[in-house]
Amino acid sequence: MIAPDYLRYEVPSLICKAVGGKRITPEDARNLIGLFGVLELRTVRTRKLVEGALEMGLRYSCTFYDGLYLALAEAIGCRMVHADAKLRRTLKGRFPLELWIEDYWSP
Numbered sequence: 001m002i003a004p005d006y007l008r009y010e011v012p013s014l015i016c017k018a019v020g021g022k023r024i025t026p027e028d029a030r031n032l033i034g035l036f037g038v039l040e041l042r043t044v045r046t047r048k049l050v051e052g053a054l055e056m057g058l059r060y061s062c063t064f065y066d067g068l069y070l071a072l073a074e075a076i077g078c079r080m081v082h083a084d085a086k087l088r089r090t091l092k093g094r095f096p097l098e099l100w101i102e103d104y105w106s107p
Contacts, residue, residue, distance in 0.1 A: 003041060005046050052070075070097075073097040081100075
């Protein structure tokens with residue numbers, strides 16, 4: 001797995017948001033952030049992806065942050081596996097390297 005280094009902040013932020021929305025407990029959040037912290041993720045400095053992310057955002061009408069992932073996938077020529085339903089609707093199958101998580105896990 002490889003991701004923009006922004007992921008190191010995005011995931012804990014979403015976990016905190018889940019606590020605020022009462023979807024998980026604070027203890028669950030602590031456990032999840034601990035588990036996330038031990039994953040061996042390769043990351044690319046976001047700074048290297050800024051121009052590409054802007055172009056992706058403009059081309060696909062997605063957020064700059066989603067554009068970071070698209071720019072990385074394009075830069076290294078790999079599939080971008082995700083489970084973001086809003087991004088999936090936004091892309092509408094137009095980004096050739098996109099792979100929906102359920103399709104990744106299908107036998």
